[in-house]
Amino acid sequence: METKLEINRHPCFNAEVKGECGRVHLPVAPKCNILCNYCNRKFDCVNESRPGVSSAVLNPYQAVSYLEQVLAKEPRITVAGIAGPGDPFANPKATMKTIRLVRERFPEILICLASNGLGLLPHLEELAELAVSHVTITVNAVDPEIGQKIYGWVRDGKEIHRGLEGADLLLRRQLEAIAGLKSLGVTVKVNTIVIPGVNDQHVAAVARRMASLKVDVLNLMPVYPNADTPFAEVPEPAAAQMTALREKAARFLPQIRHCTRCRADAVGLLEEDRGEELRSCLTACARLVPGSDARPYVAVATKEGMLVNLHLGEAPSFQIWGLNGQGFKLVEERPAPPAGAGAQRWWDLAEVLKDCRAVLVSALGETPRTILEECGIQPLEMGGFIELGLQAVYQGSPLEILKGRRGGLARGCSGPGSRRGCDA
Ligand code: SF4
Ligand code: SF4
Numbered sequence: 001m002e003t004k005l006e007i008n009r010h011p012c013f014n015a016e017v018k019g020e021c022g023r024v025h026l027p028v029a030p031k032c033n034i035l036c037n038y039c040n041r042k043f044d045c046v047n048e049s050r051p052g053v054s055s056a057v058l059n060p061y062q063a064v065s066y067l068e069q070v071l072a073k074e075p076r077i078t079v080a081g082i083a084g085p086g087d088p089f090a091n092p093k094a095t096m097k098t099i100r101l102v103r104e105r106f107p108e109i110l111i112c113l114a115s116n117g118l119g120l121l122p123h124l125e126e127l128a129e130l131a132v133s134h135v136t137i138t139v140n141a142v143d144p145e146i147g148q149k150i151y152g153w154v155r156d157g158k159e160i161h162r163g164l165e166g167a168d169l170l171l172r173r174q175l176e177a178i179a180g181l182k183s184l185g186v187t188v189k190v191n192t193i194v195i196p197g198v199n200d201q202h203v204a205a206v207a208r209r210m211a212s213l214k215v216d217v218l219n220l221m222p223v224y225p226n227a228d229t230p231f232a233e234v235p236e237p238a239a240a241q242m243t244a245l246r247e248k249a250a251r252f253l254p255q256i257r258h259c260t261r262c263r264a265d266a267v268g269l270l271e272e273d274r275g276e277e278l279r280s281c282l283t284a285c286a287r288l289v290p291g292s293d294a295r296p297y298v299a300v301a302t303k304e305g306m307l308v309n310l311h312l313g314e315a316p317s318f319q320i321w322g323l324n325g326q327g328f329k330l331v332e333e334r335p336a337p338p339a340g341a342g343a344q345r346w347w348d349l350a351e352v353l354k355d356c357r358a359v360l361v362s363a364l365g366e367t368p369r370t371i372l373e374e375c376g377i378q379p380l381e382m383g384g385f386i387e388l389g390l391q392a393v394y395q396g397s398p399l400e401i402l403k404g405r406r407g408g409l410a411r412g413c414s415g416p417g418s419r420r421g422c423d424a
Contacts, residue, residue, distance in 0.1 A: 005108065005110060005131060005133055006078070006108075006110075007110065007133045007134070007187060009021045009078040009079075009110065010023075010078065010079050010110050010112065010133075010134055010187075011023060011078075011079070011269065011270050012079075012112070012134075012136075012189070012256070012259070012270070013134055013187060013189060013216070013217060013256075015256075015257070015258045017078075018258060018269065018270045018271065019269065019271070020076060020269075021076060021077075021078040021079070021269070022074060022076045022077040022078065022079070022267070022268050022269040022270070022272075023077060023078070023079040023080070023081055023112070023266065023267070023268075023270070024067060024070050024074075024077050024079070024080055024081070024266070024267040024268075025081050025082070025083050025084075025262070025263070025265050025266045025267065026058060026063040026066065026067065026080055026081070026082055026098055026102075027056060027057050027058055027063075027084065027085055027265045027282075028057065028058050028059065028060060028063050028082060028088075028091065028094045028095060028098045029082055029084050029085070029086050029087060029088045029090065029091035029094060029095055030057045030084075030085060030086050030091065031086045031087070031090045031091050032084075032086035032087045032090050032116075033086075033087055033089070033090035033116070033118050033119055033154070033155045033156075034087070034116050034118055034151055034152075034153065034154045034155065034166075034170060035151060035152035035153050035154075036116075036140075036150060036151060036152075036193075037149075037150055037151065037152055037229060037230040037231050038150075038193060038195065038223050038224065038225070038226060038229055038230075038231040038234075039226065039229065040226040040227065040228050040229050056265065056282050056283045056285075056286035057085070057286065058282075058285060058286050059094065059373045059378070060094055060097040060098040060101050060373075061101070061373075061376050062285045062286060063098045063101070063102070063285075064098070064101045064102060064105055065285050066281065066282060066285040067080055067102060067105075067106070068105075069281050069285070070267055070278060070281070071106075073274075073278065073281075074267070074268060074274060074278075076269065077109075077267070077268075078109065078110055079109065079110040079111075079112050079134070080102050080106070080109050080110070080111055080112070081111070081112035081113065081114065081134075082095055082098060082099070082112075082113050082114070083113070083114035083136075083262075084114070085265075087115055087116050087118070087119070088113050088114070088115050089115055089118065089119030089120050089123065090118075090119060090155075092119060092122075092123060093370065095113075095123075096123060096126065099111055099127070099130050099132060100130065103130045103131065110133050110134060111130065111131065111132045111133065111134075112132070112133070112134040112135070112136070113127070113132060113134075113135050113136070114135075114136040114137075114138070114191070115135070115136070115137060115138075115177075116137070116138050116170070116174070117137040117138070117139070117170070117173055117174035117177040117178070118154065118156070118169075118170055118173045118174070119173075120135075120137075120173070120177040120180075120181075121173065121176055121177055121180060124177070124180045124181065124184065125184075127181075127184075127186070128184040128185070128186065132186065133186065133187055134186070134187045134188075134189070135181050135186050135187070135188055135189075136188075136189045136190070136191055136219075137174055137177060137178055137181075137188065137189075137190055137191070138190070138191040138192070138193065139171075139174050139178075139190050139191075139192060139206060139210065140192055140193050140195070140199055140206075141167070141171070141199050141202055141206065142171065142202075142205055142206050142209040142210075143202065143205065144164050144167035144168040144171055145164070145167075146167075146198065146199050146202050147167030147168070147170065147171055148163050148164045148166065148167040149198050149199075150167070150193075150195065150198060150199065151166055151167055151170060152230070153166055154166035154167070154169055154170045156169060175213065178190070178210070178213045178215060179213055182213060182214045182215070187216050188214075188215050188216055189215070189216060189217045189218070189219055189256065190206070190210045190215050190217075190218050190219070190253075191219045191221055192206050192218065192219070192220050192221065193221050193222075193223050194220050194221065194222055194223060194237050194241075194242065194245060195223045195231060195234055196223070196234060196235055196237050196241075197234065198231075198234070200237065200241070200245065203220060203245050203248065203249055204248045204249060204251070204252070206218075206249075207248075207249035207251070207252040207253050208252045210252070210253060211252040211253045215253060216253075216254070217253060217254045217255070217256055218249055218252075218253040218254070218255055218256070219255070219256035219259050220242060220245055220246055220249060220255065220256075221259060222236050222237045222242055223236060223237070224236065258270065260273070263275065265279075265282055267282075295354075295355055295356055295357035295376070295377075296322050296323070296355060296357075297320045297321060297322045297331060297355050297356045297357070298320075298321045298322075298356055298357060298358050298359070298360065298389070298390055298393050298394070299318040299319070299320055299321075299334075299353045299356045299358070299359040299360070299377075300318060300319040300320075300321055300359070300360045300386050300389070301314070301315035301318060301359070301360065301361040301362065302315075302319055302386060305319060305330070305386070306385065306386060307383070307384060307385060307386065308360045308361065308362055308382050308383060308384065308385075308386055308389055309362055309383065310361065310362055311361060311362055311363045311364065312359070312361040312363070312364035312365075312368055312379070313339065313364070313365070313368070315336055315361070316335065316336055317333050317334060317335045317336055318333070318334050318336060318352075318353065318359065319332075319333050319386075320332050320333070320334055320356065321386070321390055323394060328387065328390045328394075334352055334353075335352075336349060336352070337349050337352060343367055343371065346367060346368040346371040346372065347371055347375075349368070349372070350371060350372055350375035350377060353372075353377055354375070354377075356377055357376075357377065357378065357393065358377065358378040358379070358380055358393045359372065359377055359378075359379050359380070360380050360382060360386065360389040360390075360393075361379060361380070361381060361382075362381065362382070362383055363381055364379050364381065378393075380392065380393065
Protein backbone atom coordinates (compact mmCIF):
# COMPACT_ATOMS: atom_id res chain seq x y z
CA MET A 1 0.00 0.00 0.00
CA GLU A 2 1.15 3.51 -0.78
CA THR A 3 -0.23 5.12 2.37
CA LYS A 4 1.99 4.89 5.44
CA LEU A 5 -0.08 3.47 8.27
CA GLU A 6 0.57 4.70 11.78
CA ILE A 7 0.54 1.27 13.33
CA ASN A 8 1.20 2.54 16.84
CA ARG A 9 -2.17 4.27 16.90
CA HIS A 10 -4.01 1.10 17.94
CA PRO A 11 -5.41 1.49 21.46
CA CYS A 12 -5.61 -2.25 22.15
CA PHE A 13 -1.99 -2.92 21.25
CA ASN A 14 -0.58 0.32 22.62
CA ALA A 15 -1.90 1.45 26.01
CA GLU A 16 -0.21 4.84 25.62
CA VAL A 17 -2.75 5.93 22.98
CA LYS A 18 -5.87 4.50 24.59
CA GLY A 19 -7.02 7.96 25.70
CA GLU A 20 -6.79 9.47 22.22
CA CYS A 21 -7.40 6.66 19.70
CA GLY A 22 -10.54 4.58 19.42
CA ARG A 23 -11.77 1.50 17.59
CA VAL A 24 -14.95 0.38 15.94
CA HIS A 25 -15.95 -3.21 15.40
CA LEU A 26 -17.85 -4.02 12.22
CA PRO A 27 -20.10 -7.01 13.02
CA VAL A 28 -20.12 -8.70 9.60
CA ALA A 29 -19.25 -12.27 10.63
CA PRO A 30 -22.18 -14.07 12.32
CA LYS A 31 -21.15 -17.72 11.87
CA CYS A 32 -18.44 -19.60 13.72
CA ASN A 33 -16.43 -22.65 12.71
CA ILE A 34 -15.63 -23.95 16.20
CA LEU A 35 -17.50 -24.26 19.47
CA CYS A 36 -15.72 -22.95 22.54
CA ASN A 37 -17.21 -24.37 25.70
CA TYR A 38 -17.50 -20.88 27.21
CA CYS A 39 -19.29 -19.25 24.27
CA ASN A 40 -22.98 -18.46 23.98
CA ARG A 41 -23.40 -16.03 21.12
CA LYS A 42 -26.65 -14.37 22.05
CA PHE A 43 -27.60 -11.36 19.99
CA ASP A 44 -28.78 -8.10 21.43
CA CYS A 45 -28.05 -8.60 25.06
CA VAL A 46 -27.08 -5.00 25.73
CA ASN A 47 -26.26 -5.72 29.35
CA GLU A 48 -23.42 -7.95 28.42
CA SER A 49 -20.06 -6.62 27.49
CA ARG A 50 -17.99 -9.39 26.04
CA PRO A 51 -16.83 -10.68 22.69
CA GLY A 52 -19.31 -12.69 20.65
CA VAL A 53 -22.22 -10.34 21.30
CA SER A 54 -23.62 -7.84 18.80
CA SER A 55 -26.89 -5.92 18.37
CA ALA A 56 -26.92 -6.43 14.61
CA VAL A 57 -25.11 -8.05 11.75
CA LEU A 58 -24.11 -5.91 8.77
CA ASN A 59 -23.31 -6.82 5.20
CA PRO A 60 -20.07 -5.33 3.80
CA TYR A 61 -21.79 -2.32 2.19
CA GLN A 62 -23.74 -1.57 5.32
CA ALA A 63 -20.52 -1.89 7.32
CA VAL A 64 -18.80 0.79 5.24
CA SER A 65 -21.79 3.09 5.52
CA TYR A 66 -21.81 2.52 9.30
CA LEU A 67 -18.08 3.24 9.46
CA GLU A 68 -18.58 6.53 7.56
CA GLN A 69 -21.24 7.61 10.04
CA VAL A 70 -19.22 6.53 13.06
CA LEU A 71 -16.12 8.42 11.89
CA ALA A 72 -18.22 11.55 11.36
CA LYS A 73 -19.41 11.32 14.99
CA GLU A 74 -16.17 10.06 16.56
CA PRO A 75 -13.14 11.21 14.53
CA ARG A 76 -10.74 9.83 17.16
CA ILE A 77 -11.33 6.32 15.81
CA THR A 78 -8.15 5.00 14.22
CA VAL A 79 -9.00 1.29 13.95
CA ALA A 80 -11.73 -0.68 12.19
CA GLY A 81 -11.83 -4.26 13.48
CA ILE A 82 -13.78 -7.39 12.63
CA ALA A 83 -14.33 -9.54 15.68
CA GLY A 84 -17.44 -11.56 14.94
CA PRO A 85 -19.93 -11.96 16.49
CA GLY A 86 -18.76 -15.35 15.13
CA ASP A 87 -15.38 -15.77 13.48
CA PRO A 88 -14.20 -13.60 10.54
CA PHE A 89 -12.96 -16.64 8.60
CA ALA A 90 -16.09 -18.69 9.12
CA ASN A 91 -17.55 -15.86 7.01
CA PRO A 92 -14.62 -15.28 4.65
CA LYS A 93 -16.56 -13.67 1.78
CA ALA A 94 -18.18 -11.03 3.96
CA THR A 95 -14.95 -10.44 5.88
CA MET A 96 -12.69 -10.05 2.86
CA LYS A 97 -15.23 -7.92 0.98
CA THR A 98 -15.57 -5.63 4.00
CA ILE A 99 -11.81 -5.28 4.29
CA ARG A 100 -11.51 -4.46 0.57
CA LEU A 101 -14.24 -1.84 0.75
CA VAL A 102 -12.86 -0.29 3.95
CA ARG A 103 -9.31 -0.14 2.58
CA GLU A 104 -10.52 1.47 -0.67
CA ARG A 105 -12.64 4.08 1.10
CA PHE A 106 -10.33 4.75 4.09
CA PRO A 107 -6.71 4.18 3.04
CA GLU A 108 -5.38 5.48 6.36
CA ILE A 109 -7.45 3.52 8.84
CA LEU A 110 -5.83 0.61 10.68
CA ILE A 111 -7.59 -2.69 10.02
CA CYS A 112 -7.65 -5.31 12.74
CA LEU A 113 -9.07 -8.84 12.91
CA ALA A 114 -9.74 -11.16 15.83
CA SER A 115 -10.04 -14.84 14.95
CA ASN A 116 -9.68 -18.33 16.32
CA GLY A 117 -7.23 -18.88 13.44
CA LEU A 118 -8.81 -22.00 11.96
CA GLY A 119 -9.71 -20.54 8.57
CA LEU A 120 -7.19 -17.71 8.25
CA LEU A 121 -4.42 -19.35 6.21
CA PRO A 122 -5.97 -19.18 2.69
CA HIS A 123 -6.38 -15.40 3.09
CA LEU A 124 -2.94 -14.61 4.40
CA GLU A 125 -1.48 -13.02 1.27
CA GLU A 126 -4.52 -10.89 0.58
CA LEU A 127 -4.67 -9.68 4.17
CA ALA A 128 -1.10 -8.46 3.83
CA GLU A 129 -1.84 -6.84 0.44
CA LEU A 130 -4.75 -4.98 2.00
CA ALA A 131 -2.43 -3.79 4.77
CA VAL A 132 -4.26 -5.50 7.61
CA SER A 133 -1.79 -4.49 10.29
CA HIS A 134 -3.08 -6.13 13.49
CA VAL A 135 -4.43 -9.63 14.01
CA THR A 136 -5.49 -11.29 17.24
CA ILE A 137 -5.61 -15.08 17.45
CA THR A 138 -7.18 -16.74 20.46
CA VAL A 139 -4.98 -19.64 21.57
CA ASN A 140 -6.20 -21.28 24.75
CA ALA A 141 -3.88 -24.27 24.75
CA VAL A 142 -0.74 -25.49 23.01
CA ASP A 143 -1.43 -29.07 24.06
CA PRO A 144 -4.40 -30.79 22.35
CA GLU A 145 -4.98 -32.86 25.51
CA ILE A 146 -5.94 -29.60 27.21
CA GLY A 147 -7.51 -28.10 24.09
CA GLN A 148 -9.99 -30.96 23.80
CA LYS A 149 -11.51 -29.90 27.13
CA ILE A 150 -12.10 -26.39 25.78
CA TYR A 151 -13.63 -27.02 22.34
CA GLY A 152 -16.92 -28.84 21.69
CA TRP A 153 -16.12 -29.26 18.00
CA VAL A 154 -14.04 -27.84 15.17
CA ARG A 155 -15.54 -27.61 11.66
CA ASP A 156 -13.22 -27.75 8.69
CA GLY A 157 -15.28 -27.29 5.51
CA LYS A 158 -18.13 -29.74 5.88
CA GLU A 159 -16.32 -32.01 8.35
CA ILE A 160 -16.79 -31.77 12.09
CA HIS A 161 -13.90 -32.88 14.28
CA ARG A 162 -14.33 -33.50 17.99
CA GLY A 163 -12.12 -34.30 20.97
CA LEU A 164 -8.39 -34.65 20.55
CA GLU A 165 -8.59 -34.65 16.76
CA GLY A 166 -10.48 -31.33 16.68
CA ALA A 167 -8.18 -29.67 19.20
CA ASP A 168 -5.11 -30.91 17.33
CA LEU A 169 -6.40 -29.58 13.99
CA LEU A 170 -7.24 -26.20 15.49
CA LEU A 171 -3.83 -25.90 17.14
CA ARG A 172 -1.96 -26.80 13.94
CA ARG A 173 -3.91 -24.18 11.98
CA GLN A 174 -3.34 -21.56 14.65
CA LEU A 175 0.41 -22.15 14.71
CA GLU A 176 0.60 -21.98 10.89
CA ALA A 177 -1.53 -18.83 10.79
CA ILE A 178 0.62 -17.08 13.40
CA ALA A 179 3.88 -18.05 11.70
CA GLY A 180 2.48 -16.88 8.35
CA LEU A 181 1.28 -13.56 9.74
CA LYS A 182 4.61 -12.88 11.39
CA SER A 183 6.50 -13.74 8.19
CA LEU A 184 4.46 -11.02 6.46
CA GLY A 185 5.17 -8.42 9.13
CA VAL A 186 1.71 -8.32 10.72
CA THR A 187 1.52 -7.36 14.40
CA VAL A 188 0.07 -10.36 16.23
CA LYS A 189 -1.60 -10.44 19.61
CA VAL A 190 -2.60 -13.74 21.18
CA ASN A 191 -5.59 -13.86 23.48
CA THR A 192 -5.73 -16.69 26.00
CA ILE A 193 -8.91 -17.23 27.95
CA VAL A 194 -7.93 -18.33 31.44
CA ILE A 195 -10.27 -21.11 32.60
CA PRO A 196 -9.61 -22.21 36.20
CA GLY A 197 -9.08 -25.94 36.52
CA VAL A 198 -8.74 -26.32 32.74
CA ASN A 199 -5.82 -24.24 31.39
CA ASP A 200 -4.74 -21.92 34.21
CA GLN A 201 -1.68 -24.08 34.92
CA HIS A 202 -0.87 -24.09 31.21
CA VAL A 203 -0.57 -20.34 30.63
CA ALA A 204 3.23 -20.18 30.87
CA ALA A 205 3.50 -22.95 28.26
CA VAL A 206 1.24 -20.98 25.91
CA ALA A 207 3.34 -17.84 26.46
CA ARG A 208 6.60 -19.70 25.82
CA ARG A 209 5.33 -21.26 22.58
CA MET A 210 3.88 -17.96 21.33
CA ALA A 211 7.18 -16.19 22.08
CA SER A 212 8.96 -18.78 19.93
CA LEU A 213 6.68 -17.74 17.04
CA LYS A 214 7.59 -14.06 17.58
CA VAL A 215 4.09 -13.08 18.70
CA ASP A 216 4.15 -9.42 19.76
CA VAL A 217 1.97 -9.42 22.84
CA LEU A 218 -0.16 -11.70 25.02
CA ASN A 219 -3.56 -10.86 26.45
CA LEU A 220 -4.67 -13.14 29.27
CA MET A 221 -8.42 -12.80 29.70
CA PRO A 222 -10.46 -14.24 32.57
CA VAL A 223 -13.16 -16.63 31.37
CA TYR A 224 -16.66 -15.15 31.42
CA PRO A 225 -19.08 -17.76 32.81
CA ASN A 226 -21.91 -17.70 30.26
CA ALA A 227 -25.25 -19.33 31.04
CA ASP A 228 -26.17 -22.46 29.07
CA THR A 229 -22.58 -23.38 28.28
CA PRO A 230 -20.46 -26.28 29.60
CA PHE A 231 -18.34 -23.74 31.53
CA ALA A 232 -21.31 -21.90 33.05
CA GLU A 233 -20.29 -23.02 36.54
CA VAL A 234 -16.56 -22.40 36.19
CA PRO A 235 -15.66 -19.48 38.50
CA GLU A 236 -14.22 -16.35 36.93
CA PRO A 237 -10.54 -16.16 37.99
CA ALA A 238 -9.86 -13.61 40.71
CA ALA A 239 -7.91 -10.43 39.92
CA ALA A 240 -5.01 -11.65 42.09
CA GLN A 241 -4.77 -14.91 40.14
CA MET A 242 -4.78 -12.96 36.83
CA THR A 243 -2.00 -10.69 38.11
CA ALA A 244 0.11 -13.69 39.16
CA LEU A 245 -0.45 -15.42 35.80
CA ARG A 246 0.48 -12.27 33.89
CA GLU A 247 3.69 -12.02 35.89
CA LYS A 248 4.55 -15.61 34.97
CA ALA A 249 3.72 -15.10 31.31
CA ALA A 250 5.64 -11.80 31.20
CA ARG A 251 8.87 -13.82 31.40
CA PHE A 252 8.18 -14.75 27.78
CA LEU A 253 6.04 -11.99 26.23
CA PRO A 254 4.81 -8.44 26.92
CA GLN A 255 1.38 -8.47 28.56
CA ILE A 256 -1.77 -6.50 27.83
CA ARG A 257 -3.30 -5.21 31.05
CA HIS A 258 -5.90 -2.73 29.75
CA CYS A 259 -8.24 -5.02 27.80
CA THR A 260 -11.92 -4.10 28.23
CA ARG A 261 -13.36 -7.39 26.90
CA CYS A 262 -15.39 -5.54 24.32
CA ARG A 263 -18.39 -6.68 22.31
CA ALA A 264 -18.35 -7.59 18.62
CA ASP A 265 -20.02 -4.21 17.92
CA ALA A 266 -17.93 -2.07 20.32
CA VAL A 267 -17.24 1.53 19.25
CA GLY A 268 -15.39 4.49 20.77
CA LEU A 269 -12.38 4.81 23.04
CA LEU A 270 -11.65 1.75 25.18
CA GLU A 271 -12.62 3.65 28.32
CA GLU A 272 -15.35 5.73 26.69
CA ASP A 273 -17.44 3.26 24.75
CA ARG A 274 -20.16 4.89 22.63
CA GLY A 275 -21.90 1.64 21.68
CA GLU A 276 -25.08 2.61 23.51
CA GLU A 277 -25.30 5.96 21.77
CA LEU A 278 -24.52 4.60 18.30
CA ARG A 279 -26.68 1.47 18.57
CA SER A 280 -29.57 3.04 16.62
CA CYS A 281 -27.10 4.01 13.88
CA LEU A 282 -25.87 0.41 13.76
CA THR A 283 -29.34 -1.10 13.61
CA ALA A 284 -30.48 1.45 10.98
CA CYS A 285 -27.46 0.54 8.84
CA ALA A 286 -28.35 -3.13 9.23
CA ARG A 287 -31.69 -2.41 7.57
CA LEU A 288 -30.82 -0.02 4.81
CA VAL A 289 -28.69 -0.40 1.74
CA PRO A 290 -25.90 2.17 1.50
CA GLY A 291 -25.85 4.21 -1.68
CA SER A 292 -29.64 4.12 -1.70
CA ASP A 293 -29.85 7.44 -3.59
CA ALA A 294 -28.60 5.57 -6.63
CA ARG A 295 -31.12 2.83 -5.86
CA PRO A 296 -34.48 4.50 -5.53
CA TYR A 297 -36.61 1.36 -5.93
CA VAL A 298 -37.64 -1.79 -4.11
CA ALA A 299 -38.44 -5.02 -6.01
CA VAL A 300 -41.27 -7.24 -4.82
CA ALA A 301 -42.08 -10.90 -5.49
CA THR A 302 -45.88 -11.04 -5.49
CA LYS A 303 -48.67 -13.01 -7.13
CA GLU A 304 -51.41 -10.38 -7.10
CA GLY A 305 -49.75 -7.09 -6.13
CA MET A 306 -50.92 -6.84 -2.54
CA LEU A 307 -48.93 -9.41 -0.57
CA VAL A 308 -45.30 -10.54 -0.56
CA ASN A 309 -46.00 -14.17 -1.28
CA LEU A 310 -43.51 -15.59 -3.78
CA HIS A 311 -40.18 -17.32 -3.27
CA LEU A 312 -37.40 -15.54 -5.17
CA GLY A 313 -36.91 -18.50 -7.52
CA GLU A 314 -40.66 -18.83 -8.24
CA ALA A 315 -41.27 -15.24 -9.28
CA PRO A 316 -41.74 -14.92 -13.07
CA SER A 317 -41.46 -11.14 -12.68
CA PHE A 318 -40.89 -8.47 -10.03
CA GLN A 319 -42.95 -5.43 -9.26
CA ILE A 320 -40.80 -2.32 -8.91
CA TRP A 321 -41.99 0.12 -6.26
CA GLY A 322 -40.77 3.63 -5.46
CA LEU A 323 -41.62 6.58 -3.24
CA ASN A 324 -44.49 8.93 -4.09
CA GLY A 325 -44.50 11.84 -1.64
CA GLN A 326 -45.30 10.26 1.72
CA GLY A 327 -46.59 7.08 0.09
CA PHE A 328 -45.46 4.45 -2.42
CA LYS A 329 -46.20 3.89 -6.08
CA LEU A 330 -45.91 0.94 -8.43
CA VAL A 331 -43.44 1.99 -11.12
CA GLU A 332 -43.43 -1.05 -13.42
CA GLU A 333 -43.17 -4.82 -13.64
CA ARG A 334 -39.92 -6.43 -14.83
CA PRO A 335 -39.53 -10.03 -16.04
CA ALA A 336 -37.13 -12.26 -14.08
CA PRO A 337 -34.26 -13.95 -15.95
CA PRO A 338 -35.13 -17.49 -17.11
CA ALA A 339 -34.70 -20.34 -14.61
CA GLY A 340 -32.07 -23.05 -15.00
CA ALA A 341 -28.87 -21.09 -15.61
CA GLY A 342 -27.29 -21.91 -12.21
CA ALA A 343 -25.71 -19.04 -10.32
CA GLN A 344 -25.65 -16.93 -13.53
CA ARG A 345 -29.41 -16.55 -13.09
CA TRP A 346 -28.85 -14.57 -9.87
CA TRP A 347 -26.13 -12.39 -11.36
CA ASP A 348 -28.58 -11.63 -14.21
CA LEU A 349 -31.30 -10.85 -11.69
CA ALA A 350 -28.94 -8.46 -9.85
CA GLU A 351 -28.46 -6.66 -13.18
CA VAL A 352 -32.24 -6.48 -13.75
CA LEU A 353 -32.66 -5.01 -10.25
CA LYS A 354 -29.56 -2.81 -10.23
CA ASP A 355 -31.54 0.32 -9.32
CA CYS A 356 -33.26 -1.43 -6.39
CA ARG A 357 -32.02 -1.17 -2.81
CA ALA A 358 -33.94 -4.23 -1.60
CA VAL A 359 -36.05 -7.12 -2.81
CA LEU A 360 -39.00 -8.38 -0.76
CA VAL A 361 -39.54 -12.14 -1.05
CA SER A 362 -41.26 -14.87 0.96
CA ALA A 363 -37.99 -16.86 0.95
CA LEU A 364 -34.71 -17.32 -0.91
CA GLY A 365 -31.65 -19.57 -0.86
CA GLU A 366 -28.09 -18.97 0.29
CA THR A 367 -26.55 -18.54 -3.18
CA PRO A 368 -28.95 -15.87 -4.48
CA ARG A 369 -28.77 -14.09 -1.13
CA THR A 370 -25.00 -13.91 -1.27
CA ILE A 371 -24.98 -12.73 -4.89
CA LEU A 372 -27.67 -10.09 -4.37
CA GLU A 373 -25.94 -8.79 -1.24
CA GLU A 374 -22.62 -8.71 -3.12
CA CYS A 375 -24.36 -6.50 -5.69
CA GLY A 376 -25.78 -4.17 -3.04
CA ILE A 377 -29.38 -5.44 -3.09
CA GLN A 378 -30.71 -6.36 0.34
CA PRO A 379 -33.06 -9.36 0.27
CA LEU A 380 -35.79 -9.19 2.93
CA GLU A 381 -37.66 -12.39 3.73
CA MET A 382 -41.18 -11.60 4.91
CA GLY A 383 -44.85 -12.33 4.52
CA GLY A 384 -47.91 -10.03 4.52
CA PHE A 385 -48.66 -6.68 2.92
CA ILE A 386 -46.18 -5.17 0.49
CA GLU A 387 -46.72 -1.78 2.09
CA LEU A 388 -45.35 -3.00 5.44
CA GLY A 389 -42.17 -4.19 3.75
CA LEU A 390 -41.82 -0.88 1.91
CA GLN A 391 -42.22 1.00 5.20
CA ALA A 392 -39.49 -1.14 6.75
CA VAL A 393 -37.10 -0.39 3.87
CA TYR A 394 -37.83 3.29 3.28
CA GLN A 395 -38.85 4.49 6.71
CA GLY A 396 -36.90 2.12 8.94
CA SER A 397 -40.06 0.94 10.70
CA PRO A 398 -39.29 -2.03 12.93
CA LEU A 399 -38.97 -5.25 10.99
CA GLU A 400 -40.45 -7.04 14.00
CA ILE A 401 -43.94 -6.00 12.81
CA LEU A 402 -43.54 -8.54 10.04
CA LYS A 403 -42.62 -11.37 12.36
CA GLY A 404 -45.15 -14.12 12.65
CA ARG A 405 -46.63 -13.38 9.24
CA ARG A 406 -46.21 -16.08 6.64
CA GLY A 407 -42.53 -16.51 5.98
CA GLY A 408 -41.71 -14.10 8.85
CA LEU A 409 -38.54 -12.09 9.08
CA ALA A 410 -35.61 -13.84 10.62
CA ARG A 411 -33.61 -11.48 12.79
CA GLY A 412 -33.37 -8.43 10.55
CA CYS A 413 -31.73 -8.61 7.18
CA SER A 414 -28.71 -10.77 7.53
CA GLY A 415 -28.54 -12.65 10.82
CA PRO A 416 -27.66 -16.31 10.67
CA GLY A 417 -31.23 -17.30 11.38
CA SER A 418 -32.31 -15.88 8.04
CA ARG A 419 -30.35 -18.45 6.07
CA ARG A 420 -32.23 -21.26 4.44
CA GLY A 421 -30.84 -24.50 3.13
CA CYS A 422 -31.98 -24.26 -0.51
CA ASP A 423 -30.27 -22.45 -3.32
CA ALA A 424 -33.19 -21.01 -5.24
FE1 SF4 B 1 -8.90 -5.38 17.36
FE2 SF4 B 1 -9.71 -6.71 19.51
FE3 SF4 B 1 -9.12 -4.17 19.72
FE4 SF4 B 1 -11.29 -4.90 18.43
S1 SF4 B 1 -10.85 -5.12 20.63
S2 SF4 B 1 -9.88 -3.38 17.77
S3 SF4 B 1 -10.58 -6.80 17.45
S4 SF4 B 1 -7.73 -5.84 19.21
FE1 SF4 C 1 -17.61 -18.19 20.26
FE2 SF4 C 1 -15.46 -16.92 19.31
FE3 SF4 C 1 -15.26 -19.42 20.23
FE4 SF4 C 1 -16.52 -18.96 17.94
S1 SF4 C 1 -14.35 -18.63 18.36
S2 SF4 C 1 -17.22 -20.30 19.57
S3 SF4 C 1 -17.53 -16.98 18.39
S4 SF4 C 1 -15.78 -17.57 21.44
